[in-house]
Amino acid sequence: MKYAALIYSDEHDEAVNPDPTSEAFGAIMAGYIKFGEDNANSIEGGEALEPTATATSVQVRDGETITTDGPFAETKEHLGGFYIIEAADLDAAVAIAAQIPHSQTGTIEIRPVINFD
Amino acid sequence: MYPDDASAEPTGPYPADAPATSHVAQAVADVVHREWSRLMATLVSDLGDLDLAEDVAQEALEVALQRWNDDGIPDRPGAWITTVARRRAIDRLRRDENRRKKAELAARLEERAGEVAEPDETVLRDEQLRLVFACCHPTLRVEAQMALTLRCIAGLTTREIASAFLVPEATMAQRLVRAKKKISTAGIPFVIPPDLELLNRLRVVHHVLYLIFNEGYARAEGDQLMSHDLCDEAIRLGRITAELMADDAETLGLLALMLLLHARRDTRTDEHGDIVLLNEQDRSRWDQALIAEGEALLEQAVRLAQPGPYQIQAAINALHAEAETAADTDWVQIEHLYGTLVMHGRTPVVGLNHGVAIAMAYGPEKGLTHLDRLTEPLDDYGYYHAARADLHRRLGDDEAAGAAYRRAIELTANAAELRFLRRRLDEL
Known part of the structure; x- marks a missing residue:
C-alpha cells in the first residue's frame, strides 16, 4: 500500500527546528539522510517545505482568487515536509514513520493514498 | 442474552421476524455464543475483508434459522454455517466481477467452499488471534477497540453493544463502521505481531478486555452499579484469549482476576441496589466455582514465571476470597502485593x-x-x-x-x- 507520511512539528521551537546554519541542524539533516538510506526501497518521494511564514493560502470564491498570507489554520505543529512511502500494511508504515527524525520531537501523520484504479 | 423480541435489529444474529421455532433459534444462538469468533476468523482469513465477513456470517445465520426449521439442525452447526457463509461470499464477489481481483478471490474461495469444513485447530487458533489483534490494534481508539472486539469476537449485536455502553444504537453503528473502514482503508493487517512486539500488543488486548469488564463492573454514569452482561462478555473473551494464549501468564492472570472479582457480583449490592463494601459482604454467597477456577488459573499463570500486574491483582483478590471473614483478611500480605504492583x-x-x-x-x-x-x-x-x-x-x-x-x-x-x-x- 502507498502512504503519505506528513511531518508535523513546532517550527518556532529552536530545539526542534534549529537554524539551518547551526550545528544542530546538521545533526537533524544527518538523521534524515540516514533515514533515506535505510528506507530507500520504501520511499517513493518526498519533500521538505519552507516554514509557514512563506506560505500563501489560496481560495477562489465567486470566481475571484483570494490569497492570504500564511497557512490556512493556526496550529502549534506545522507541516514541514512529507514522504510518500510504499509499505505492506499499516504496521510496516508505522515502523518506517517511527524512524523519521521528527517523530522524536513532533508528529508523523500517516495517511493512506487513494488508489483511483 | 439474545432477546427474541420482535423488534430485534436485522443486522443482529436474530432476524426480526424469524419464523424459527425456539429450539432452532437456540441452536443458532449457541453457535453465535460458542463459535462466532471462530466463524469470523475463518471468514476474515478467507476474504481478507472484515465487513464482508461480518455480512455473510450474518446472512448465514439467517439462512440457518429458516433451513434448520425445515431440515433439522445439522450435526455440526458451526461448520454448516461456515459453508453457507462462504457460498454467500462467492455469490457477492461474483456479482462484483468488475473487479478482477475479486473474481480471482471467488475462484479460490470456490475451492475452499467444496471442502467439508474440517477445521485445523492450529490454523483456526492463528486465524482467531489475527482477528483479535486487528480488533485491538493500537492505531484504533479504545472505544473502537472495545466495540469491534465485542462485535467480532464476542458476537454481540450492534444494539447490544450500544445498550451496554449506554449510547444510541446509531452512534455505536457509526463507531463500528468507522473502525472497520479504518482497518480496511488504512491497511491494518490481520497478523500475529512478531515476537518483538507480541507482548506490547497483548497488553493492548488485555487492556481492552479489562476495560470492557470494568465498564460492566462499575458504570460511572449508570443508575445500576453493574451490568452483568459486559462482565460476562469480558470473561468469555478472556476465556477465548486464554485458550489461544495458554502460555502467556498475564493472559491467564487477567482471566483469573476477572473471575475472582465476578465471584462477588451478587454481594456487591443489596436488594435495594445499594453498595455493600467488601468487609460487609455475605461471603457465603460468593461464587465458589468462579473462585476455584480463578485460583487454579492463577496458579497455572504463576508457574509460567512471568510476573505481571494482572497476576498480582488476581493474587490480591484470591487473598480476599480465602478469608472466611473480613477480619481474617491477610492485609499485611495484600499490602505487600500492592507494593509490588x-x-x-x-x-x-x-x-x-x-x-x-x-x-x-x-x-x-x-x-x-x-x-x-x-x-x-x-x-x-x-x-x-x-x-x-x-x-x-x-x-x-x-x-x-x-x-x-x-x-x-x-x-x-x-x-x-x-x-x-x-x-x-x-x-x-
Missing part, C-alpha cells in the same frame, strides 16, 4: 489502593499519610475522597470525614455510589 506501574489509582491496604494492615493514620501524597493527581477522583473520608471517620475526625464525603459526592455520577456516600455522611 506499584513497581509494575505507578499509577495514582494503584497508589490509592495501596494506601487503603496500608491503612488496613497498619492503621488509618499510616494510610492517610500515604494518601496525602496523592492529593495532586487524584483530587478530581471521587474514590480518593471517599477513601480518605472513611479513614478520617475511623479516626473519629468527623469534620474532616464530612468534608471528604461531600467532595466525593460532588465528583460521583453513579446513583448507587451517591446513595452510599450520602448514607455515610448522614451517619457521621
